[in-house]
Amino acid sequence: MRIMFMGTPEISALCLKKLIDDGHNVVAVITREDKPRGRKMIMTPTETRACATEHGIPTHTPKTLRDGEFSALLERYCPELICVVAYGKILPPEVINYPKYGCINLHVSLLPKYRGAAPMQRAIMAGERETGVTVMYMDEGLDTGDIITARSFPIGPDDDFEAVHDTSAEIGSALLSETIYKIEQGEVNRTPQDDSLASYAPKIEREDCKIDFSLPAAVLQPIIRGVTPIPGAFAYLDGKMLKISHTSVIDAKGEIGEVVATDGSGEGSFTVACGEGALLVRRVIPEGKGKMTAGDLVRGRKIKPGDKLQ
Numbered sequence: 001m002r003i004m005f006m007g008t009p010e011i012s013a014l015c016l017k018k019l020i021d022d023g024h025n026v027v028a029v030i031t032r033e034d035k036p037r038g039r040k041m042i043m044t045p046t047e048t049r050a051c052a053t054e055h056g057i058p059t060h061t062p063k064t065l066r067d068g069e070f071s072a073l074l075e076r077y078c079p080e081l082i083c084v085v086a087y088g089k090i091l092p093p094e095v096i097n098y099p100k101y102g103c104i105n106l107h108v109s110l111l112p113k114y115r116g117a118a119p120m121q122r123a124i125m126a127g128e129r130e131t132g133v134t135v136m137y138m139d140e141g142l143d144t145g146d147i148i149t150a151r152s153f154p155i156g157p158d159d160d161f162e163a164v165h166d167t168s169a170e171i172g173s174a175l176l177s178e179t180i181y182k183i184e185q186g187e188v189n190r191t192p193q194d195d196s197l198a199s200y201a202p203k204i205e206r207e208d209c210k211i212d213f214s215l216p217a218a219v220l221q222p223i224i225r226g227v228t229p230i231p232g233a234f235a236y237l238d239g240k241m242l243k244i245s246h247t248s249v250i251d252a253k254g255e256i257g258e259v260v261a262t263d264g265s266g267e268g269s270f271t272v273a274c275g276e277g278a279l280l281v282r283r284v285i286p287e288g289k290g291k292m293t294a295g296d297l298v299r300g301r302k303i304k305p306g307d308k309l310q
Contacts (some may be wrong), residue, residue: 001101001184004079005052006030011169012085013047015106018173019083020055024180028077029059032088066092074098081183083176084138096138101183103138106176108168110134110150112198115143120164122201123155125208125226127219130154131164133172135179137190144198146190148183151175160228160245204231211235213257213309217249217277224279232285235309237302242309243285252278259307268295272309 003026005016012031019026029052037044045053052059062070074095082103084091096103109119110132116122123131132152139145151171155164182188209227211220211234224233224247232243235257254260254273261271272279282294286302297303 001025001080001180002027002078003180004028004030004074004077004082004099005048005085006082006087006091007048007085008032008046008088009086010047011108011165011172012087013051014169015085015173015176016048016051017055018177019180020051020057022177024177026052026057027079028073029057030073030087031059031061033061033063065089065095070095081180083180085172085176090142091138093140096140104148104176104179104183105136105138105143105145106172107134107136107143108165108172109201110152111136111143111147112193112195114199114201116201117203119201120168121161121204121226123226124159124161124164125223127222128155131168133168133175135176136193144193144195146192148179148188148190149175158225160225162229206231209233211244211309213272214275217274217279220274220279221247221249237307237309241287244279244281244283245285246281246283248280248282250278250280254278255308257309259303259305259309262294262298262303262305264295264298266295267293268298270294270298270303 003024005026007016008031029048031046031048034043034045036042049059060073079099081101082099084103084105091103109123111134114122130152132150134150135148137145137148153167153171204227209231224244227233228245234241234243252260252271252273256273256275258273259270260273263269267282269280269282272281284294284297285291
């Protein structure tokens with residue numbers, strides 16, 4: 001089949017590479033526009049565009065999918081299947097209905113749970129012990145199309161967004177490739193989603209990352225994992241931002257947000273009292289600094305018992 005691939009971030013690029021490695025006929029890649037990155041704000045292509053270019057596949061970055069210019073691209077490449085992985089734009093009906101075998105999408109949750117922009121992060125933040133990937137036919141709704149296949153995997157007690165992302169990419173890219181083969185052979189079924197079981201995963205906002213120490217430590221720990229390493233959970237110490245990662249829930253008491261113990265040996269740690277229980281913190285990023293262990297922060301006397309995180 002002639003496949004048009006649409007995607008933008010790293011997980012999309014990993015899926016594209018899997019399709020190429022497995023011999024699928026990707027005739028064109030549609031991705032988002034180059035963006036300035038780094039301190040020098042150098043215009044940089046998306047990970048998916050970089051992958052396509054490396055493999056000699058033509059790429060396009062249309063500003064809209066709703067004009068004659070994109071219609072011309074469809075006529076030029078005549079895709080029999082459109083494959084979408086985190087493209088970042090809504091496909092209009094005329095695009096969804098163009099290919100002979102339809103449009104399929106890899107969504108990184110077990111649909112109908114966690115439809116929307118941030119399914120991996122929201123599943124972790126909610127304390128889920130399992131998530132997965134779903135390949136679905138696209139329709140005009142938001143992740144509402146018929147399910148073709150899905151595969152689950154566990155979320156470990158210390159897994160953060162990076163860990164779940166990498167597992168999703170590995171399992172999802174393989175499942176997507178397998179599904180395309182089955183579509184070619186006419187071996188797929190469609191299962192409508194049960195909307196009564198649906199939940200929504202809105203994009204991560206700044207307020208989602210601000211640590212509220214009045215919450216129980218057992219609630220906070222998965223929230224922190226869900227936004228680690230990016231964008232990162234944070235609090236304020238002496239008016240300066242302190243990003244926090246790699247935490248454990250322990251039994252300790254103190255005023256909400258109070259540092260009740262520190263350990264400057266080795267990688268070290270410090271303990272912050274919460275609404276119930278406490279968080280043992282092992283990794284931080286102080287404002288204007290790079291990543292460091294909690295021990296480095298303690299030894300540098302930047303944090304001590306009695307300090308308050310807000």
